């Protein structure tokens with residue numbers, strides 16, 4: 001028997017109730033895309049659809065998917081606390097979202113990315129334990145708002161009332177947030193993440209540093225790894241000299257691409273300090289006192 005037929009026999013006939021990009025297996029869970037269209041909710045249509053995307057699923061017994069099917073309910077939840085002492089909640093343990101937009105896995109990875117470099121810095125003795133407090137300060141607002149906005153989008157999808165992501169584009173929701181914490185030094189620029197915004201990559205402090213192809217064929221994104229990175233254009237020599245005097249590991253990269261300063265919102269003699277998770281910790285729009293960089297790095301790591 002086809003999985004779709006079994007779902008229908010158990011009264012699961014709502015479009016999209018069990019969603020996925022076609023039949024997929026997650027350990028012992030199975031999902032079949034029932035579509036968003038009322039017209040698809042008939043036995044023949046569903047079986048046809050299952051046959052097209054999944055081939056032969058006859059061996060899938062409903063007992064294998066029963067827990068998922070019969071308890072299918074979507075949650076929009078965010079934990080009250082994301083950290084307590086040495087315990088940090090990451091991924092689905094911290095938040096669960098309805099599948100509108102499919103943001104659960106990416107949010108889980110962003111949580112881990114945010115936390116891993118901080119633990120590394122503290123464990124290596126380059127940062128104080130206060131850096132770990134910024135995990136909750138940065139990730140909890142993202143989890144709460146993603147829960148709220150995916151829940152609203154999920155409701156709109158089923159009500160058929162307009163665009164699912166009315167408050168922010170999905171890309172902005174997933175990638176465009178701007179961290180505000182003790183590890184980020186603001187530069188007084190406008191809010192980079194207003195409601196209704198589409199995702200426009202930019203290097204405002206707290207935002208994800210934008211991609212740009214480098215001469216080496218790599219992306220700027222590939223530069224952000226174990227240590228913070230100071231990006232400058234060739235004219236940013238004063239900032240590179242300031243970085244050389246640092247006591248913490250800091251990689252300095254000079255970017256020759258003419259497009260870089262404008263993309264990152266700096267003059268050719270400006271600089272941008274990017275954290276290992278690819279978020280901007282500090283930005284100097286032009287040349288300035290060396291102490292500014294030292295102060296920003298201290299703030300980012302203390």
Ligand SMILES: Cc1cc2nc3c(=O)[nH]c(=O)nc-3n(C[C@H](O)[C@H](O)[C@H](O)COP(=O)(O)OP(=O)(O)OC[C@H]3O[C@@H](n4cnc5c(N)ncnc54)[C@H](O)[C@@H]3O)c2cc1C
Pocket residue numbers: 019020026029031090091092093099101102103104105106107108
């Ligand atoms: C059908 C379906 C489709 C999805 N589609 C998307 C999508 O398209 N895009 C997207 O971004 N997200 C999607 N998600 C959500 C995404 O899968 C989750 O948000 C993501 O997997 C969360 O990752 P996690 O590491 O926090 O948890 P999990 O992936 O659940 O990993 C937790 C792991 O811990 C293990 N574990 C549990 N208890 C213990 C224990 N006591 N000891 C040791 N190990 C234990 C579990 O076996 C599991 O391997 C989908 C989810 C489902 C169910």
